[in-house]
Amino acid sequence: MDRNTRQVHVGKVPIGGNAPVSVQTMLADDPHDLRSIVTHLESCAKAGADIVRLTVPDIDAAKVLGAAAKKSPVPLVADVHFDYRCALAAREHGVHALRLNPGNIGGRDRVQAVARAAMAKRIPIRIGVNGGSLEKGETLVSSALKHVKLLEDEGFRDIVVSVKASNVADTLAAYRELAERTDLPLHVGLTEAGTFMRGTVHSSVALGILLSEGIGDTIRVSLTDTPEKEIAVGLEILRSLGMRSPGPSVTSCPTCGRTKCDVKGVAESVESGLAGLAAEFGRRGLKFPKIAVMGCVVNGPGEAKGADIALCGGDGVFLLYEGGELQGKIPESEAVDSVLSAVRRCM
Numbered sequence: 001m002d003r004n005t006r007q008v009h010v011g012k013v014p015i016g017g018n019a020p021v022s023v024q025t026m027l028a029d030d031p032h033d034l035r036s037i038v039t040h041l042e043s044c045a046k047a048g049a050d051i052v053r054l055t056v057p058d059i060d061a062a063k064v065l066g067a068a069a070k071k072s073p074v075p076l077v078a079d080v081h082f083d084y085r086c087a088l089a090a091r092e093h094g095v096h097a098l099r100l101n102p103g104n105i106g107g108r109d110r111v112q113a114v115a116r117a118a119m120a121k122r123i124p125i126r127i128g129v130n131g132g133s134l135e136k137g138e139t140l141v142s143s144a145l146k147h148v149k150l151l152e153d154e155g156f157r158d159i160v161v162s163v164k165a166s167n168v169a170d171t172l173a174a175y176r177e178l179a180e181r182t183d184l185p186l187h188v189g190l191t192e193a194g195t196f197m198r199g200t201v202h203s204s205v206a207l208g209i210l211l212s213e214g215i216g217d218t219i220r221v222s223l224t225d226t227p228e229k230e231i232a233v234g235l236e237i238l239r240s241l242g243m244r245s246p247g248p249s250v251t252s253c254p255t256c257g258r259t260k261c262d263v264k265g266v267a268e269s270v271e272s273g274l275a276g277l278a279a280e281f282g283r284r285g286l287k288f289p290k291i292a293v294m295g296c297v298v299n300g301p302g303e304a305k306g307a308d309i310a311l312c313g314g315d316g317v318f319l320l321y322e323g324g325e326l327q328g329k330i331p332e333s334e335a336v337d338s339v340l341s342a343v344r345r346c347m
Contacts, residue, residue: 066093
């Protein structure tokens, strides 16, 4: 499916209209703790987030979010439930977008009030419908489109829509139907996807299928884990589909009885260290080197020649390769630092 969607902007980030698919996450910080929020926003930006969402449970939180927006390196979305006045306050204090769940925000007049306020500030609204908060007798899609009409009846058009279920099948069905019925940009994801393993698998399947069908303009991977891990999984989904330039990538062997070094520990430490370098490579427009960590001499040398930087393990030692050429033998304790130093030389 080749969807021609409207385009909206959350801050300077475009959504829809053939813009690159953006990655979102949501903070779990105390919404009244400005220092914690700003610190975490900087961490999310470094991890590669394009947009970050925060809950706004009361007017005081709206003020804090507005202050955070002035310091944030990424655009902020105010997530509002139950009290529409929180959306009005967040808009007044300078957030970049609003997310409403129409199933719990109140009557038509309240949605209209928020639409008028957002239009005056020229900020978009995401209509976010979840399977757990539907009005009686409604489907995800019918609820979403009903509330889209409320906004459009007010002349408001800067709308993004999501219809999230907690399982893959319902999510696929809802987004496919929605994509057929509207040209609005779609925020794609599952709600309550689960812990890291379950959530990563289910989100990867659902988002991978939808994105490969041309459905989805911005994504969030919902995990019972840190926002940084949500961002990492989201970026990797996009990379796997060729929708983002390759980032840090570590090829490593599954190990076997021949392995006499800590391949898993070294590979994980290298991967963790690379995450902190990814943003700088992106800013400089540099291609990230391909890295391999192998455990023995069977596949190690061959894999090393196909990588930009590689480790080939022995008995407590590693052979270090750069550009397919052997650089020398190093102790296992120095392996991670040696790889990261080689990566920095590529900058």
